[in-house]
Amino acid sequence: MPKKPERPYIGVIFKCCHIYSRVYLNKQGTAYVGRCPKCARQFRIKVSPHGSHDRFFELT
Numbered sequence: 762m763p764k765k766p767e768r769p770y771i772g773v774i775f776k777c778c779h780i781y782s783r784v785y786l787n788k789q790g791t792a793y794v795g796r797c798p799k800c801a802r803q804f805r806i807k808v809s810p811h812g813s814h815d816r817f818f819e820l821t
């Protein structure tokens with residue numbers, strides 16, 4: 762059976778509520794899109810076209 766490719770994700774700290782959460786790449790592969798699990802604040806982190814993006818973010 763072919764192995765299912767794992768969707769890339771990054772770890773994000775939502776400073777608004779001091780929560781850590783994983784955020785997955787969107788379908789187009791252009792950005793990481795997510796929401797704070799507590800206050801539902803939305804955010805988007807664009808993927809660098811050169812591929813050198815961090816795996817960890819802090820949102821202020």
Ligand SMILES: [Zn+2]
Nearest residue numbers: 777778797800
């Ligand atoms: Zn929040």
